[in-house]
Amino acid sequence: MEIKQRLMKIVGPERVADGAAEKHVYSYDMTENPSLPPSLVVMPQTLEEVQQIVQAANTTKTPLIPFVTGQSVGGLTIPAVEGAVIVDLKRMNRIIEVDEEAMYVLVEPGVTFGHLKKYLDDHHPTLRYTYPLAPPYTSVLANALLEGLCDLSTRHGAMADFINGLEAVLPTGEVVRVGTGASGEGNWFSRYPLPDLVGLFAGWQGMTGIVTKMALQLWPKMPFNRHVGLLCFGEEPTIRMLTRIARTQVLDDSVCVSTPLVKMVSGVAAPVELYDGEPDYGMLLTVSGNTETEVSEKINVIRRIVNEERETDSRHVLISWEGLMKLMGDQWGPFVDLPSEMYKVLAEHDGLTWVGTYIHPKYWKTVLEEGRAIVEKYGFELIANLKAMKGMHFGEFKFIFRFPKDDDTVKRVRECNAELLDLALSYGAIPYKTPVWAAKKLQERLDPNFVMLMRRVQRALDPNGIMNPGRWGLDERD
Amino acid sequence: MKETDSMVNSEPGAHIEEWLHSCIRCGTCKYQFLEYEASCPSGEHFGFETYFASGRIWLARGLQTNQIQWDDSLLQSIFACTTCGACEVQCHAPHRGHIIDIIEDLRRIAVENVGALEAHEKFRNYVEEYHNPYKAEHHSRELVQEHNLPETAENVLFVGCTSNYRETQIRDATISVLKKAGVDFTIVDEFCCGSPLLRTGQNKSVNELMQHNADAIRSSGAKQVITSCAGCFRTLSKDYSELGLKLDVEFIHSSEMFRDLIRAGNLRVISSASDLNITYHDPCHLGRHMGVYEIPREVLSQLPVSVIEMKKNRDNAWCCGAGGGAKSAYEEMAISTGKARVQQAMETGAQKIVSACPFCTRNLRDAAGSDEIDVIDLAELVDELTVGRKPLSQSP
Ligand SMILES: Cc1cc2nc3c(=O)[nH]c(=O)nc-3n(C[C@H](O)[C@H](O)[C@H](O)COP(=O)(O)OP(=O)(O)OC[C@H]3O[C@@H](n4cnc5c(N)ncnc54)[C@H](O)[C@@H]3O)c2cc1C
Ligand code: SF4
Ligand code: SF4
Numbered sequence: 001m002e003i004k005q006r007l008m009k010i011v012g013p014e015r016v017a018d019g020a021a022e023k024h025v026y027s028y029d030m031t032e033n034p035s036l037p038p039s040l041v042v043m044p045q046t047l048e049e050v051q052q053i054v055q056a057a058n059t060t061k062t063p064l065i066p067f068v069t070g071q072s073v074g075g076l077t078i079p080a081v082e083g084a085v086i087v088d089l090k091r092m093n094r095i096i097e098v099d100e101e102a103m104y105v106l107v108e109p110g111v112t113f114g115h116l117k118k119y120l121d122d123h124h125p126t127l128r129y130t131y132p133l134a135p136p137y138t139s140v141l142a143n144a145l146l147e148g149l150c151d152l153s154t155r156h157g158a159m160a161d162f163i164n165g166l167e168a169v170l171p172t173g174e175v176v177r178v179g180t181g182a183s184g185e186g187n188w189f190s191r192y193p194l195p196d197l198v199g200l201f202a203g204w205q206g207m208t209g210i211v212t213k214m215a216l217q218l219w220p221k222m223p224f225n226r227h228v229g230l231l232c233f234g235e236e237p238t239i240r241m242l243t244r245i246a247r248t249q250v251l252d253d254s255v256c257v258s259t260p261l262v263k264m265v266s267g268v269a270a271p272v273e274l275y276d277g278e279p280d281y282g283m284l285l286t287v288s289g290n291t292e293t294e295v296s297e298k299i300n301v302i303r304r305i306v307n308e309e310r311e312t313d314s315r316h317v318l319i320s321w322e323g324l325m326k327l328m329g330d331q332w333g334p335f336v337d338l339p340s341e342m343y344k345v346l347a348e349h350d351g352l353t354w355v356g357t358y359i360h361p362k363y364w365k366t367v368l369e370e371g372r373a374i375v376e377k378y379g380f381e382l383i384a385n386l387k388a389m390k391g392m393h394f395g396e397f398k399f400i401f402r403f404p405k406d407d408d409t410v411k412r413v414r415e416c417n418a419e420l421l422d423l424a425l426s427y428g429a430i431p432y433k434t435p436v437w438a439a440k441k442l443q444e445r446l447d448p449n450f451v452m453l454m455r456r457v458q459r460a461l462d463p464n465g466i467m468n469p470g471r472w473g474l475d476e477r478d
Numbered sequence: 479m480k481e482t483d484s485m486v487n488s489e490p491g492a493h494i495e496e497w498l499h500s501c502i503r504c505g506t507c508k509y510q511f512l513e514y515e516a517s518c519p520s521g522e523h524f525g526f527e528t529y530f531a532s533g534r535i536w537l538a539r540g541l542q543t544n545q546i547q548w549d550d551s552l553l554q555s556i557f558a559c560t561t562c563g564a565c566e567v568q569c570h571a572p573h574r575g576h577i578i579d580i581i582e583d584l585r586r587i588a589v590e591n592v593g594a595l596e597a598h599e600k601f602r603n604y605v606e607e608y609h610n611p612y613k614a615e616h617h618s619r620e621l622v623q624e625h626n627l628p629e630t631a632e633n634v635l636f637v638g639c640t641s642n643y644r645e646t647q648i649r650d651a652t653i654s655v656l657k658k659a660g661v662d663f664t665i666v667d668e669f670c671c672g673s674p675l676l677r678t679g680q681n682k683s684v685n686e687l688m689q690h691n692a693d694a695i696r697s698s699g700a701k702q703v704i705t706s707c708a709g710c711f712r713t714l715s716k717d718y719s720e721l722g723l724k725l726d727v728e729f730i731h732s733s734e735m736f737r738d739l740i741r742a743g744n745l746r747v748i749s750s751a752s753d754l755n756i757t758y759h760d761p762c763h764l765g766r767h768m769g770v771y772e773i774p775r776e777v778l779s780q781l782p783v784s785v786i787e788m789k790k791n792r793d794n795a796w797c798c799g800a801g802g803g804a805k806s807a808y809e810e811m812a813i814s815t816g817k818a819r820v821q822q823a824m825e826t827g828a829q830k831i832v833s834a835c836p837f838c839t840r841n842l843r844d845a846a847g848s849d850e851i852d853v854i855d856l857a858e859l860v861d862e863l864t865v866g867r868k869p870l871s872q873s874p
Contacts, residue, residue: 014524019551021528024540030502035545043525069505070527091525112505115514135504136512339512343504344570350499350539404499 003085006056007042015043026067026077026086031353032405032413033075033435038065041086047167047175047212053087054210055173057466065468066206068109068139072146073352074433076205080470087210089139096213098124102189103218104164105129106181109211112137113339120218128221130162131338133255135347141214146433147203148356149387149396151253151286151338152219154246157390158358158432160202164188167213168201171462181215188215200457205433206468208461222288224295225252227336229319229327230306231259231279235372237309237316238281239365239386243395244305245285246388250298253286256386258372261400264345264383265335266328270402271381279315281384284336351403353413354385355421356396356432363427364395370423375399378416397429440473488720490586490681493579494538500573501539503532507565507577510794517564519797519815520804528555531565531577538584548591556581556588557595558811561677561802563766567793578767585679597807598678606683609669614643621665625653630699633663634727636691636714638707639670640836648836651861652706652732658866659744661735663704666694673713673763678803688718692725706732706857708764708835709801716768731764733774733834736860740780745864752782756859757828759788759819759842760795761835774834774856781863786826788819796822798833800841816845824851832856 008016018040028035039062044050057064063084070077077086093110098120107116114136116129130152132143143150147160156162165179165188178197181188191198201208232238242256260272262282274280287298306318325332335342346352359367368384375382383400399420403409421431421438425445431438443451455474459465508530509517516522521530528537533555540546559581566577573580594602601611609616618637621627635656641649656663668691672684691714695703705711708731715729739745758778764770771792778785790796799805799815820842823831830852833839843853 017526017528019528019554020546020549021533021537021552021555022526024546025526025528025533025536025555041526070503071505088526112514114509114512118512118514135506137505137508341511341570347502347504347571350501352502406499 003056003060003062004040006060007040007053007085010052010056011042011044011049015045017041026070028078029070029072029075030351031073031075031435032351032410032417033078033437036079036082038079038084038086041088043088043091045091047169050087050092050169050210050212051173051175054169054171054466057085058171058173058464061464061466063466063469064210066109066210068142069112069137071134071138072142072433073354073356075435076146076433076471080436080468089210092212095119097186098127098218099186099188100124100127103127103220104188104215105218106188106213106215107140108213109139109141111140113140113143116140117339124218126221127218129216129218130156133338133343135343136339140216141211144214144216145202145211146205148432149389153390154251154254154388155391157393160198161390162217163191163198163202164215164217165191166198166201166211166215168209168211170209171464171467175212179215200461205471207458207471207474208467210467223290224292225286225288226295226299227284227286227321227324228299228302229324230283230285230316231319232281232283232316233279233313235280235365235369237313239368241305241309241316242283242386242388243361243364243392245302246392248301248305249391250287250301251285251388252288254283254388256281256283258382258384260381261345261383261385262328265332265342267331270348274382346400346402348402349404351405351409351413352401353403353417354398354400355417355424355438356398357424357429358389358432359395359397359424359427359429361392361395363429364397367397367424367427367429371397371399371420374416374419374423378412380416397424434472436470436473439471443473490583490590491542493576493583494542497535497573497576497580498539498542500571501532501535502571503527503536504571505530505532506570507531507568509568510790511568513794515790515794517568517794519562519564519799520559520811522818523811523814524558529558531569531581534559534581534584535573535577538580541584541587548588550592553588553592553595556584557598557678557803558808559802560762560797560799560804560812560815562762562797564762564794564797567766582677582679586681587679589679594678594680595803595807598680598803601674601806602680602683605670605675605687610639610643611670611674612639612643618642618665618668621653625657625665627664628662629664631662631664632701633661634695634698634700634703635663635665636668636671636703636705636707636710637665638705638710638836640840641707645836645840645855648706648839648855648857651855651857654861655736655739655745655857655864656704658864659739660867661739661744664698664700666691666698668694671710671713672717673709674803676713676717677801685721688721688723692718692723695725695727700727702728702730704730704732704735706834706836706855708761708768709837712763712767731768731770731773731834733770733777733856736777736856737773737780740777740864744867745860746867747781748863748865750782752863754783754830755786755826755828756783756830756832757786757788757823757826758791759798759823759831759833759838760792761833761838762795762797762801764834765795766793777856777860778832781859783859783863786828788822788826790822798838798841799845800837805837805841812841813845816841820846820849820851824849830854830859832859
């Protein structure tokens with residue numbers, strides 16, 4: 001029996017599609033990465049259906065690509081090989097459990113940030129999750145698997161650090177649970193002190209199985225929150241201030257962007273430029289506390305650092321929340337309550353891309369300076385995006401491109417991204433959500449034994465090589 | 479045909495070309511923003527990315543740039559959309575106000591390249607032959623005799639095909655209200671306004687229909703055209719002018735007329751207190767397409783009924799499921815969408831769903847089946863709960 005017939009038998013004919021429309025629409029994403037059509041798309045609704053799909057794919061040796069909303073900004077759901085089946089998981093969208101005491105939520109892959117935020121606000125108002133700058137309807141589970149970053153990452157780190165455990169269908173069809181949830185229902189409080197098998201799935205871009213449930217840490221919603229803005233001049237002082245402030249551990253979140261992005265959010269029309277005399281960077285810093293005094297004291301900590309820096313360059317300026325609203329416009333109010341409309345500045349065209357990396361703090365400034373020169377050389381809008389991660393153990397670094405996907409621009413974007421990646425890699429940065437071309441460049445710099453270990457793990461889990469084959473550039477069989 | 483009527487019919491593909499490089503497939507159009515309430519009836523029914531606005535926009539781009547070739551299998555995603563416009567409300571990208579334009583453009587090109595869907599072609603043939611999509615005996619002028627209407631008048635009641643040939647109670651109620659309020663009106667020899675054709679990419683014969691209707695309206699000497707059909711209202715007031723028709727009349731939806739007649743005292747509301755709970759369904763063509771949300775509510779607020787809003791209302795209203803050719807070609811989607819709306823209405827505890835479009839009324843009633851809720855049109859409710867200017871005892 002052909003794979004299509006098998007899948008139709010499992011989920012019903014109405015949840016299998018292989019028309020020209022599906023083949024086209026699932027063949028690419030918003031990035032510059034080249035498209036490749038899948039052979040068909042299947043939409044399971046239950047764990048049992050996912051399991052049967054994986055079993056069927058093993059029989060026919062059909063590649064499977066997990067998909068939720070296809071917004072990784074890394075081309076990660078674009079098939080890397082011919083004949084792939086997209087497994088669209090959007091209908092598995094239950095929030096299964098919120099444990100108020102151990103503060104976690106158990107979700108299926110189709111649950112989006114918008115969905116979760118609304119649910120928590122309505123039913124568990126004292127708890128919060130953490131939200132990206134992404135559109136509200138992207139997968140919470142996929143985001144954590146991809147080790148992305150959200151608005152508590154300055155405090156708690158990359159999103160995979162929020163995972164307490166998960167349930168997955170292995171590439172060979174068995175259902176497994178990792179983390180304390182492996183000991184029974186309602187017990188997903190941690191991934192330790194067991195061997196940390198979350199790592200078999202996080203960061204793998206869907207190559208090691210289909211995750212069907214994930215337990216994620218929630219945090220108490222602090223009664224007092226405040227944002228302040230910081231406008232700064234020059235890469236070196238900017239990075240120095242961000243690093244110093246983050247190391248004090250007063251921050252929940254820090255977003256540092258080139259001024260053109262600040263202007264975009266304030267409504268300046270594309271293409272947005274940086275003029276002489278304008279600050280180079282704008283930061284939005286978020287603090288929270290149990291009392292107003294705690295919050296004020298945290299702000300004082302920030303202010304002290306800024307004042308010290310102002311002794312060298314008095315142009316740096318710390319702006320209160322109220323001042324920020326006056327300067328930037330009232331829309332900033334709802335914008336900073338993520339997920340929000342804020343992402344829309346990145347939805348100007350059909351193209352959006354970046355090479356996102358995590359980097360050692362000591363190289364942050366240099367890579368920013370040199371990256372800026374590359375972006376300016378190519379004539380793109382200057383949209384650097386930086387976040388201090390996990391109390392400043394490391395930094396996030398990327399340049400964002402919003403662009404019309406005409407052939408010429410796509411070509412320029414590819415060249416510019418490649419140059420930026422080479423730069424970042426030369427400073428030991430590690431890209432996240434790597435498209436295949438970037439993964440291949442990364443592999444050249446990694447210890448060959450690390451790559452060997454990845455291959456060995458992947459082959460042990462997926463002997464038929466059916467799960468998202470070609471990702472991470474691990475396609476060559478040697 | 480008047481010399482002043484320039485028949486502009488924008489080139490198919492113009493909207494697609496204008497917005498070729500928009501839509502990153504951010505998915506915001508799938509849900510009511512930040513509420514996580516489903517917003518796209520077609521996406522909700524079929525689930526695949528191809529059935530949301532973004533899928534259609536990406537298809538349009540793929541076809542326009544020759545990345546894909548025409549193929550029958552594309553038609554389902556292109557046509558299984560109610561053109562409800564909910565995506566336009568949720569989208570935050572620059573093309574947000576033009577998604578329906580893009581989808582309708584795509585439909586026109588689809589019809590040119592592959593032909594119309596069978597169900598759509600069928601009603602186009604009926605429109606051409608019978609001047610209505612229902613293959614009903616054309617009879618507008620008989621209403622003039624039946625109701626003893628003048629040849630010329632200040633107002634034209636444009637009945638619309640669904641009212642005239644299917645939901646005749648809406649037509650009769652509208653006529654009754656206008657008569658008892660003493661409105662100077664007539665009915666002209668109207669042809670289908672062309673809405674079903676425009677919504678399904680079959681634009682070719684629309685100019686002829688428009689011209690016939692324009693001539694008929696002109697010869698009535700009317701200054702104002704009233705219609706109780708939301709689809710006709712959109713087509714007469716928006717599409718006709720976009721197609722280049724210059725007609726010196728004002729088009730209004732009957733709800734506006736009702737409101738003004740009650741306000742002016744030409745219609746008096748039966749004062750007896752009523753314990754009728756109703757909920758109002760915003761027709762997509764009246765609400766999102768034309769921005770009329772409050773006028774029908776103002777009418778309802780003047781009647782002795784309690785209005786309980788559904789959770790999804792005004793620009794976030796869930797579509798009835800029938801529009802954009804879905805009722806004829808995708809009955810299952812139309813009914814499942816309608817059922818979801820009926821369910822939302824029942825959650826309010828209302829006894830009746832009141833709409834302001836015969837097409838919505840029809841589909842919601844089909845969807846409600848044996849459910850414990852009635853579906854009626856605003857015109858019927860107004861007719862039931864008002865009398866003319868004369869004191870009650872003297873009214874006929
Ligand atoms: C404008 C914009 C801004 C963004 N900002 C941020 C940001 O600030 N921070 C951030 O972290 N991210 C950001 N993102 C990315 C986005 O939040 C994540 O990509 C998203 O959460 C992943 O969800 P998705 O639905 O897009 O996953 P998909 O793209 O559908 O899948 C991503 C990858 O995960 C795999 N996968 C998906 N589901 C499963 C599963 N169940 N089991 C195994 N593998 C699976 C897929 O195969 C693929 O490799 C942004 C995106 C956009 C468009
Ligand atoms: S139509 Fe608008 S909201 Fe929908 S995916 Fe495209 S850009 Fe996003
Ligand atoms: S018009 Fe309505 S049915 Fe069509 S894509 Fe938009 S929201 Fe969906």
